[in-house]
Amino acid sequence: MNNLGPIIFITTVFLFSCFLNWYTFQGFKALFQGWDHTRGKLLVFAAYWLVMVGITLWILFTFFRISREGEISRDSQQVLNLFLTVTVTQITVILFLFAEDIVRVLASGWNYFWGEAQGTGGYLPDRRKFVSQLAFATAAIPFAGFVYGIVRGKYNFRVIRQTVYFKDLPDAFDGFTITQLSDIHAGSFTDRDAVQRGIDLAAKQQSDLFVFTGDLVNHKADEISPFAKGFAKIRAPFGQFSILGNHDYGDYVSWPSKEEKEQNFRRLKELHAEMGYRLLLDESVLLEKDGQRIRLLGVENWGVGFHAKGDLEKALLEADPAEFKILLSHDPSHWDEEVKNHPKQVHLTLSGHTHGMQFGIETPLIRWSPAQFRYPNWAGIAEHNGKYLYVNRGFGFHAFSGRVGIWPEITVLELRKA
Known part of the structure; x- marks a missing residue:
């Protein structure tokens, strides 16, 4: 500016x-x-x-x-x-x-x-x-x-369950569950007990896989330190995986030097590892069950108007076209701009970023948030030609220290064979 x-x-x-x-x-x-x-x-x-x-x-x-x-x-x-x-x-x-x-x-x-x-x-x-x-x-x-x-609303954690059906889901993964958190923004928290209640609720889901889709902090790596041990207790049989969001790069705060900013970024990545999260940086891993496999991909932040650093092609390098693929990408605009029309089938993309603007109305009859004027897919499930996107409403909060109508979310996705 x-x-x-x-x-x-x-x-x-x-x-x-x-x-x-x-x-x-x-x-x-x-x-x-x-x-x-x-x-x-x-x-x-x-x-x-x-x-x-x-x-x-x-x-x-x-x-x-x-x-x-x-x-x-x-x-x-x-x-x-x-x-x-x-x-x-x-x-x-x-x-x-x-x-x-x-x-x-x-x-x-x-x-x-x-x-x-x-x-x-x-x-x-x-x-x-x-x-x-x-x-x-x-x-x-x-x-x-x-x-x-x-x-109170900013700590009103709720579990949202979403079942997604796929024709080509490997039989062994029928009923496979994923717990997703996103946008922790640890620097905004003031009530440790309330945050711990949210962590306990996420751990209680006992899903097969745990994923975190970016924005661990507001600006600095040490913001997560008071809560690291708590989040480290979230475990899943098939592992814990994470990606970076736009706030994780430290771009929204002034640094005394370039070296200090780089040191902060290195420390942030170390904290992912200390919490037991495998940070995916434009790469992928295979998850195997009963001799069948699905591929989990993770990219760095890619968003319209934000960092476009993520490299989907690099993450797909080792992927077989016939493999069932799940992508972690922080900003849902990545799905709109690149993923949903990509020649390679990415079956399910998990994102966050929007927070649902932390303000809105969600009822069976009315679903509205200012976020919809910026993001066509700002919360929940979306589909295009058999490719699905799920946008988590966020675990934490930022700027506006509250939530009205759009409550902090713990997502549990269940994959089912169509």
């Missing part, structure tokens, strides 16, 4: 916040219609602006510090939590006010041309107190959701 980039971004955030604060205030004022205590209203309105200006300045300072340091610290995460909570709450209020404003403008036009105010310059009806009450009451729902997501 050039020198103007942070200035433009911070200015945009400032103007956006000013707009949200002003528009929300219009509804806030309407709540006090009919209140005769003029001095009391002035004090309440002054308190509103004092709080909102203080929050805005705190947020701007934090964004400036992030742009200067190149790192989102735990303190910065708390401010980002506040920013998102306030912003989503205000937008909810404004949706009601904007709908009311459309009606008010139409009513004004009607009064101007055909009503009693014809020829007098028009008449814009006052805001209705009821609409503002409804707006703030509704906004309390996402506000409460964000508070829950920040306090």
Whole structure:
């Protein structure tokens, strides 16, 4: 990012916040219609602006510090939590006010041309107190959701089971199970006991194979150290395998020297080994059961707009075209751009990266997240010409220190013969 980039971004955030604060205030004022205590209203309105200006300045300072340091610290995460909570709450209020404003403008036009105010310059009806009450009451729902997501939702681990059917799955692997974790982002954790509950839940699945699909840390290798012994207890009969994600390279933080960055990257790879994870760097291994085999491939990070370092061709060098193949690739855009149309059949790709944006709605009727505007396949299963992709919603969290509606995930995949 050039020198103007942070200035433009911070200015945009400032103007956006000013707009949200002003528009929300219009509804806030309407709540006090009919209140005769003029001095009391002035004090309440002054308190509103004092709080909102203080929050805005705190947020701007934090964004400036992030742009200067190149790192989102735990303190910065708390401010980002506040920013998102306030912003989503205000937008909810404004949706009601904007709908009311459309009606008010139409009513004004009607009064101007055909009503009693014809020829007098028009008449814009006052805001209705009821609409503002409804707006703030509704906004309390996402506000409460964000508070829950920040306090408890980010550790609300759940197991999602997915069965995938293949015609050419070797008979010996019919019923083979895989536990997948992704996006641990250890530098964001503050509650070790809660993290251990998630680790225990993953280990409890007792799958045949364990895989981790990238982003072990936020920035630095030592972030995983307090949790390494815990994750090392996850074991599977056919082994534990891992790959790198975009955060694992240490590219999003300033380093005193190139050598220190390289040393950090070496240490990160050593930690994979110390936890008992075989780190696959554009390579593959064979898994054998009852004389039959499947091939597990792993590539370095490859993603649209991120590192395109992974080399699928290199990982496929030893693969026989007839072999059943499972690929570990951190970013699901790799599947969209390269894997699903590759001439060699890669039967199943396991990814993460999106976190489901840590915010959204997933019900039997509604499935929505801002992540869908960036990634066509942002969570769960996808299929194209017999090739499957599964996107894990992530074990940890980053930037926004919470999860709302998109809970941390432990995936258990079962391979079945079609």
